[in-house]
Amino acid sequence: MTSILALAASEFRIALRNRWVAIAIVMMTLFAVVLTVAGTAATGTLGVDRLTVTVASLISLGVYLLPLLALLLSFDAVAGECERGTLALMLTYPVGRAEILAGKFIAHLGILALAATIGFGTAAAIALIADPEASVGLPALFRLFWTAPVLGAAFLGIGYALSAVARRPGAAAGLAIAVWLVVVVLYDIALLAAIVTDGGGTFTVDFFPWLLAANPADAFRLFNLAASEATALASGVDGAAASMPPAATLVAILAWPLLALAFAHLVFRRVTP
Amino acid sequence: MTDTLELSGTDKSFGTLKAVDDLSLTVAAGERVALLGHNGAGKSTLMKIILGLMPADRGTISVFGARPGSAEARRFVAYLPENVAFHPALTGREQLRLFCRLRRAAPDAAGQLLARVRLDEAADRRIGTYSKGMRQRLGLAQALIGRPRLFVLDEPTSGLDPVSRREFYAILEELAGDGAAILLSSHALTEVEAKTDRIAIMRRGRLVANAPLAALRSRSALPVRLHVVARAGDADRVAASLAGSRINGVGVDILCAPEDKLDRIGAIAALGPLIEDIEVAPPSLEDIYAFFSREERP
Numbered sequence: 380m381t382s383i384l385a386l387a388a389s390e391f392r393i394a395l396r397n398r399w400v401a402i403a404i405v406m407m408t409l410f411a412v413v414l415t416v417a418g419t420a421a422t423g424t425l426g427v428d429r430l431t432v433t434v435a436s437l438i439s440l441g442v443y444l445l446p447l448l449a450l451l452l453s454f455d456a457v458a459g460e461c462e463r464g465t466l467a468l469m470l471t472y473p474v475g476r477a478e479i480l481a482g483k484f485i486a487h488l489g490i491l492a493l494a495a496t497i498g499f500g501t502a503a504a505i506a507l508i509a510d511p512e513a514s515v516g517l518p519a520l521f522r523l524f525w526t527a528p529v530l531g532a533a534f535l536g537i538g539y540a541l542s543a544v545a546r547r548p549g550a551a552a553g554l555a556i557a558v559w560l561v562v563v564v565l566y567d568i569a570l571l572a573a574i575v576t577d578g579g580g581t582f583t584v585d586f587f588p589w590l591l592a593a594n595p596a597d598a599f600r601l602f603n604l605a606a607s608e609a610t611a612l613a614s615g616v617d618g619a620a621a622s623m624p625p626a627a628t629l630v631a632i633l634a635w636p637l638l639a640l641a642f643a644h645l646v647f648r649r650v651t652p
Numbered sequence: 653m654t655d656t657l658e659l660s661g662t663d664k665s666f667g668t669l670k671a672v673d674d675l676s677l678t679v680a681a682g683e684r685v686a687l688l689g690h691n692g693a694g695k696s697t698l699m700k701i702i703l704g705l706m707p708a709d710r711g712t713i714s715v716f717g718a719r720p721g722s723a724e725a726r727r728f729v730a731y732l733p734e735n736v737a738f739h740p741a742l743t744g745r746e747q748l749r750l751f752c753r754l755r756r757a758a759p760d761a762a763g764q765l766l767a768r769v770r771l772d773e774a775a776d777r778r779i780g781t782y783s784k785g786m787r788q789r790l791g792l793a794q795a796l797i798g799r800p801r802l803f804v805l806d807e808p809t810s811g812l813d814p815v816s817r818r819e820f821y822a823i824l825e826e827l828a829g830d831g832a833a834i835l836l837s838s839h840a841l842t843e844v845e846a847k848t849d850r851i852a853i854m855r856r857g858r859l860v861a862n863a864p865l866a867a868l869r870s871r872s873a874l875p876v877r878l879h880v881v882a883r884a885g886d887a888d889r890v891a892a893s894l895a896g897s898r899i900n901g902v903g904v905d906i907l908c909a910p911e912d913k914l915d916r917i918g919a920i921a922a923l924g925p926l927i928e929d930i931e932v933a934p935p936s937l938e939d940i941y942a943f944f945s946r947e948e949r950p
């Protein structure tokens with residue numbers, strides 16, 4: 380445990396020096412505030428409070444930004460150390476590979492949680508100040524607060540696994556971008572296209588909701604929308620999947636980090652420096 | 653004496669290339685063994701196998717009775733990789749404190765270690781700003797954490813200035829005196845010659861020599877060089893009577909087999925007043941190294 384904490388502290392310090400902490404916080408806050416301010420123009424007409432509208436925007440933001448930040452933080456973890464030659468020395472110390480990954484994970488997760496809390500918190504504060512009725516949206520906000528790091532954790536695990544598979548930082552970065560594009564962007568488009576083709580058949584009814592829950596980013600979105608009064612604001616894919624039981628999406632968002640980290644450890648164990 | 657490190661019949665191939673070929677070697681507590689060999693001989697590969705960083709294809713290896721790379725072995729083994737690297741964003745002190753924690757040593761020991769390798773002034777600067785020799789010295793400092801019992805040092809003096817090299821060998825002597833086993837690789841033959849207890853030479857993955865320098869010297873039976881300084885103007889006469897080759901106005905060089913050395917010195921002394929001085933030069937480690945690492949040995 381001492382080793383894990385020492386590694387985590389060192390990793391956090393490195394991220395701080397390399398400006399990753401600042402970049403994560405600024406990106407989160409900037410996008411969250413811009414979305415909130417832009418989103419308020421639409422309020423009033425929909426008959427919901429401002430915080431609910433804000434949270435709905437933040438959920439969409441989180442779906443894109445949290446995986447991106449997590450992959451940016453993690454893609455270098457193994458490949459970078461391999462390339463620099465620091466991994467060989469580290470592995471001769473009396474620490475296990477699981478501990479090395481755990482140290483990095485704690486630091487990176489802390490950075491994501493910090494950025495999400497500050498970013499979402501700022502946006503929520505703006506909504507709460509502007510609208511006295513906005514406290515109705517608080518439960519949804521809390522759910523967003525704790526699920527944000529969980530979504531980040533899933534993509535940190537994926538990032539470590541990619542890093543260990545690639546062995547070279549350049550290749551790892553390429554893989555990370557590809558995974559982000561496929562999981563966060565193309566997956567939904569493909570599902571939507573399938574629904575349109577299916578025209579309300581068995582695919583739409585029986586498979587589609589489960590396929591949506593199987594994607595960590597979509598599971599995050601569904602689970603958060605379920606807590607929000609803003610389901611009415613949801614559109615497209617989410618609207619169609621509103622029937623999904625929250626328990627299924629909860630299991631999905633919790634299972635993903637565990638599976639991804641276990642897989643990352645498995646791949647990392649086979650890396651020879 | 654108990655063997656700290658014991659390898660027998662170790663093989664390691666990369667595709668068709670045999671990087672380590674049927675190699676057996678032991679290093680005992682308190683012993684300093686120099687591992688020599690041409691570029692690509694397999695020295696670094698052998699060290700990585702000993703550390704458990706890569707598996708051997710065949711052979712038995714015991715590090716304090718444990719498997720290489722096992723938690724048990726790693727507790728007692730320190731490594732200095734060739735071209736040692738650290739995270740450039742950390743300072744020397746931060747990096748060393750982390751390593752101290754990982755070895756369960758007090759992090760405050762970092763200060764003393766930095767002073768020992770004369771990095772105390774640069775301790776709080778980022779490693780990214782260090783010179784090569786400074787990184788190397790930081791590498792040495794991390795190897796000293798927590799009283800390891802086996803040191804595996806891959807070209808530890810590369811990049812060090814002459815004074816730092818001297819200090820490095822002084823530290824090695826202290827460690828060996830304290831009972832640690834040391835295996836180091838090097839291309840700097842002259843410094844290894846005087847500062848280690850045993851020489852192991854690898855060629856194309858095979859161990860072609862493994863003995864103290866004196867034993868290698870007698871086994872190689874390389875000639876001893878006698879350099880005779882003749883009195884001014886007498887060099888030709890001296891050269892003629894000793895059957896040596898004249899090298900300049902006063903010097904005469906004679907090569908003789910080690911067992912003939914005393915007879916020849918007697919013959920030189922017999923020339924009495926014609927001789928100014930004699931120097932006896934045994935074959936250097938460079939000669940011995942060249943002998944043992946030749947492609948075909950008789």
Ligand SMILES: Nc1ncnc2c1ncn2[C@@H]1O[C@H](COP(=O)(O)OP(=O)(O)OP(=O)(O)O)[C@@H](O)[C@H]1O
Pocket residue numbers: 666669671689690691692693694695696697698734
């Ligand atoms: N990971 C690897 N994959 C393939 N070949 C390798 C690998 N590591 C080493 N080799 C090969 O094994 C041989 C031995 O390499 P090694 O690094 O052990 O040499 P060395 O004795 O340390 O040389 P040097 O004095 O230049 O450091 C070389 O031919 C090298 O190309």
Ligand SMILES: [Mg+2]
Pocket residue numbers: 695696697734806
């Ligand atoms: Mg080498």
